[in-house]
Amino acid sequence: MTYNQIKGSAEYILAQTRVRPKIAVILGSGLNPIASDIENATRIPYKNIPRWNSTTNPDHEGVLIVGTLDKIPVAVMSGRLHQYEGNSMKECAYPIAVFKAMGIEKIIITNAAGGINTGYNAGDFVLISDHIKFFNDGPLTGEDASMFGTGRFFDMSDTYSEYLRNRVAGAFEAESGKALKQGVYAYMPGPQFETPAEIRMLRALGADVVGMSTVPEVIMAAACGIKVLGISVVSNMAAGVLSQKLSVDDVNETCASIKGDFKQLIHTAVKILEEEK
Numbered sequence: 174m175t176y177n178q179i180k181g182s183a184e185y186i187l188a189q190t191r192v193r194p195k196i197a198v199i200l201g202s203g204l205n206p207i208a209s210d211i212e213n214a215t216r217i218p219y220k221n222i223p224r225w226n227s228t229t230n231p232d233h234e235g236v237l238i239v240g241t242l243d244k245i246p247v248a249v250m251s252g253r254l255h256q257y258e259g260n261s262m263k264e265c266a267y268p269i270a271v272f273k274a275m276g277i278e279k280i281i282i283t284n285a286a287g288g289i290n291t292g293y294n295a296g297d298f299v300l301i302s303d304h305i306k307f308f309n310d311g312p313l314t315g316e317d318a319s320m321f322g323t324g325r326f327f328d329m330s331d332t333y334s335e336y337l338r339n340r341v342a343g344a345f346e347a348e349s350g351k352a353l354k355q356g357v358y359a360y361m362p363g364p365q366f367e368t369p370a371e372i373r374m375l376r377a378l379g380a381d382v383v384g385m386s387t388v389p390e391v392i393m394a395a396a397c398g399i400k401v402l403g404i405s406v407v408s409n410m411a412a413g414v415l416s417q418k419l420s421v422d423d424v425n426e427t428c429a430s431i432k433g434d435f436k437q438l439i440h441t442a443v444k445i446l447e448e449e450k
């Protein structure tokens with residue numbers, strides 16, 4: 174990952190559109206219906222962007238949409254890259270480095286996740302307050318993050334900005350009457366769902382939700398000085414919480430059932446991020 178490659182990807186994207194977004198949104202599994210709300214949209218398949226890997230997950234579209242949402246310029250990733258597709262964390266996080274080079278300052282990162290906290294239910298929205306990652310691979314391994322201006326050893330203590338979280342939670346609750354949860358996201362690389370013993374371990378360590386994405390992108394955002402709002406949709410209760418097997422069909426079904434509220438949350442979140450200078 175060189176600065177010239179990152180710059181080349183950014184220049185390719187910016188040459189396709191006159192829109193100059195400062196906010197990016199990553200849409201997780203089954204969460205792409207908001208894509209149809211984007212106006213003045215230029216759709217750029219990942220496979221056309223130099224150096225940017227394509228996604229192989231059929232539930233992920235693999236298109237970068239640059240346009241406006243409620244007149245606010247945005248870059249929206251409809252579909253993302255995962256480690257379980259064979260990508261390193263660096264590849265998963267590469268788009269975030271490109272966003273930095275495009276002038277993006279804030280990012281909303283969404284995912285479908287398993288609920289570990291027994292106070293949660295399928296269909297709940299959780300603003301991510303922090304994360305847990307155990308694994309050796311990392312998006313900045315072997316890289317000098319000083320190319321992004323933050324230096325090799327960068328801070329992660331308020332990466333999921335508490336201020337932004339509380340503002341978005343307050344605004345969404347006032348508009349919809351629905352309270353958002355806030356919780357810790359544990360990264361597990363998949364593609365298998367976790368075992369019940371792993372879920373008990375994660376709960377003991379303080380995790381509230383679990384998923385196979387988001388963390389590589391968030392670490393890169395922190396390295397780039399991009400502000401993050403993380404949103405998990407609890408698509409299922411995690412392994413062993415309920416006496417039923419996990420299936421991707423249930424994940425997709427839950428995501429389809431909450432799409433109206435999820436769209437509203439993204440509209441609200443984009444508006445609040447735009448207001449925050």
Ligand code: HPA
Pocket residue numbers: 285286287288361366367383384385408409410411412419424
């Ligand atoms: N575990 C990991 N990733 C997930 C889950 C889960 O239970 N649900 C949706 N993504």
